[in-house]
Amino acid sequence: MQEENSFEMTNTPAETAVVDPAEKKETEISDGEIAVVKEEKKKPKKKKPKKKVIEVNGLGVRFNMAEQKVDSLKEYFIRLVHRNLKYKEFWALKDVTFAIRKGDRVGILGLNGAGKSTLLKVIAGVLKATEGTVSVKESVVPLLELGAGFDKDYTGAENIYLYGSMLGYRRDFIREKFDEIVKFSELGDFINVPVKNYSSGMRARLGFSIATIVDPQILILDEVLSVGDAKFKKKSANKLKKMMKSGVTVLLVSHQSEQVRSICNKAIILDHGRLIASGKAEEICDRYEEICSAEKTK
Amino acid sequence: MLTAFKNFGKFRYLLYELIKKDIKLKYRSSILGVLWTLLEPLLTMIVLTVVFSGLLGKGDDNFPVYILCGRLLYSFFSTGTKTALKSIRKNSSTIRKVYVPKYMYPLASTLSSYLIFLISLIVLVGVALYEKVNMTPAIFGAIFPLITVFFLTLGVGLILSVLDVFFRDLEYLWTVVLMLIMYTCAIFYKVESLKSVTNEWIFKINPLYSLIVNFRNAVFGRALDMYHFWYALGFSAVVMLLGSFLFYKKQDKFILYI
Numbered sequence: 001m002q003e004e005n006s007f008e009m010t011n012t013p014a015e016t017a018v019v020d021p022a023e024k025k026e027t028e029i030s031d032g033e034i035a036v037v038k039e040e041k042k043k044p045k046k047k048k049p050k051k052k053v054i055e056v057n058g059l060g061v062r063f064n065m066a067e068q069k070v071d072s073l074k075e076y077f078i079r080l081v082h083r084n085l086k087y088k089e090f091w092a093l094k095d096v097t098f099a100i101r102k103g104d105r106v107g108i109l110g111l112n113g114a115g116k117s118t119l120l121k122v123i124a125g126v127l128k129a130t131e132g133t134v135s136v137k138e139s140v141v142p143l144l145e146l147g148a149g150f151d152k153d154y155t156g157a158e159n160i161y162l163y164g165s166m167l168g169y170r171r172d173f174i175r176e177k178f179d180e181i182v183k184f185s186e187l188g189d190f191i192n193v194p195v196k197n198y199s200s201g202m203r204a205r206l207g208f209s210i211a212t213i214v215d216p217q218i219l220i221l222d223e224v225l226s227v228g229d230a231k232f233k234k235k236s237a238n239k240l241k242k243m244m245k246s247g248v249t250v251l252l253v254s255h256q257s258e259q260v261r262s263i264c265n266k267a268i269i270l271d272h273g274r275l276i277a278s279g280k281a282e283e284i285c286d287r288y289e290e291i292c293s294a295e296k297t298k
Numbered sequence: 299m300l301t302a303f304k305n306f307g308k309f310r311y312l313l314y315e316l317i318k319k320d321i322k323l324k325y326r327s328s329i330l331g332v333l334w335t336l337l338e339p340l341l342t343m344i345v346l347t348v349v350f351s352g353l354l355g356k357g358d359d360n361f362p363v364y365i366l367c368g369r370l371l372y373s374f375f376s377t378g379t380k381t382a383l384k385s386i387r388k389n390s391s392t393i394r395k396v397y398v399p400k401y402m403y404p405l406a407s408t409l410s411s412y413l414i415f416l417i418s419l420i421v422l423v424g425v426a427l428y429e430k431v432n433m434t435p436a437i438f439g440a441i442f443p444l445i446t447v448f449f450l451t452l453g454v455g456l457i458l459s460v461l462d463v464f465f466r467d468l469e470y471l472w473t474v475v476l477m478l479i480m481y482t483c484a485i486f487y488k489v490e491s492l493k494s495v496t497n498e499w500i501f502k503i504n505p506l507y508s509l510i511v512n513f514r515n516a517v518f519g520r521a522l523d524m525y526h527f528w529y530a531l532g533f534s535a536v537v538m539l540l541g542s543f544l545f546y547k548k549q550d551k552f553i554l555y556i
Binding site for chain 2: 063064074076124125126127128142145148149151153154158161162165166167168169170171
């Protein structure tokens with residue numbers, strides 16, 4: 001039997017409702033119904049729970065860590081003949097199950113190497129799940145690494161079109177928003193300079209401006225809240241806050257519980273690829289701090 | 299399948315942007331810019347004509363046009379496959395962070411090479427007019443080799459781009475294979491005029507040679523050779539299917555290796 005850590009539940013993760021397999025199947029067919037059924041089991045809520053926009057079911061991601069990197073043909077064949085093609089398997093994520101409802105702001109906590117970034121990459125569609133399923137119902141804007149899609153020989157202006165089209169924007173849409181992007185990035189005349197001559201702050205500013213020009217339904221943040229100088233930092237934080245107020249779903253990766261407390265209403269903790277806790281942000285942050293201090297005294 | 303088409307619709311602007319980027323950046327820092335698309339084949343043609351013009355006898359096809367037909371097709375195949383081969387690794391930093399359909403990269407690089415190739419056909423037209431090559435309606439037959447060569451290049455490019463992710467050696471190996479292909483394309487000589495034709499099969503199995511033969515047939519007003527026509531078409535279809543299949547099967551593994 002599998003636990004379902006769904007965020008509409010008010011109980012602590014230790015008491016997460018156990019869903020029987022029959023019901024589990026139903027979840028896949030019609031999640032609208034099942035949400036109502038579950039609600040009847042517990043104390044009735046005033047508000048109807050919003051629809052699930054991200055569902056992660058038994059997610060596992062496996063990496064093959066070749067002990068020695070075999071990337072030449074000759075070496076590959078030698079090893080094949082000698083039956084020496086051994087890989088060390090490594091599960092970056094294992095049995096992760098949760099669901100996120102519309103408008104939730106979810107913090108993903110965990111120490112280094114807990115699998116936070118891997119989880120975001122799977123949700124953003126960059127990585128494929130080895131097992132389990134991930135379904136994302138709405139448009140995602142990942143702010144994973146700002147300016148990752150830039151071409152360094154291209155000018156800022158040209159990169160707006162390139163990066164915009166990578167995020168799936170339409171051309172006329174980008175053209176329409178072009179001035180707004182340039183203005184927000186505060187690049188001024190530098191917009192016609194090749195990106196290779198930009199400082200890292202300028203690059204991040206441009207990346208941030210392009211990615212946030214749409215009103216995404218799901219925003220993925222990987223500790224990018226600190227972009228540029230103090231002034232731009234404030235500006236970008238304001239923009240994000242404005243987006244959050246408009247009911248966007250947020251996924252934030254962090255290993256600082258303060259950040260999660262201030263932004264999120266829900267949180268989960270990952271540890272060595274496993275989901276160990278999920279629930280309200282405050283409770284989970286407290287628990288995370290406990291874990292951290294326990295780790296320190298070890 | 300349907301979602302794949304929907305996805306393509308969403309990212310068709312990206313395809314356009316990638317092609318534009320390839321072409322723009324290729325000539326960005328050169329003074330003559332896109333003119334090189336025309337100058338480069340013209341100059342190579344002159345060099346080859348000066349050196350090898352004795353290889354064709356009297357009554358044979360016009361030598362400069364003969365060379366250009368072969369060279370243009372070969373150089374498209376060679377640049378197209380070479381850029382497609384590197385396309386996944388070149389864009390590795392993007393692939394690791396932003397989701398886009400990965401076939402966009404080899405597709406865009408092949409398409410941009412193809413566009414440049416189509417532009418460079420102007421040189422062929424110009425030289426053919428200058429040399430007063432007699433053009434007949436048979437010239438429209440050139441459409442078949444021109445289309446087939448695109449799919450041949452794309453198919454081979456897809457296969458190479460996948461393999462290159464796992465084996466970096468391929469880049470060097472492929473330049474050697476390309477050399478073999480070039481010499482079996484009979485760009486500046488005739489197969490029939492070779493002293494010993496014991497190895498004629500090596501020309502027969504080169505699909506690019508088949509395409510060049512038919513391209514020349516069309517340009518010089520002859521009918522298409524049906525063996526070469528079907529062989530090139532069949533080869534390209536197989537390579538396209540194999541390439542798409544391999545790419546589809548392996549694309550999720552790319553991120554673990556690049």
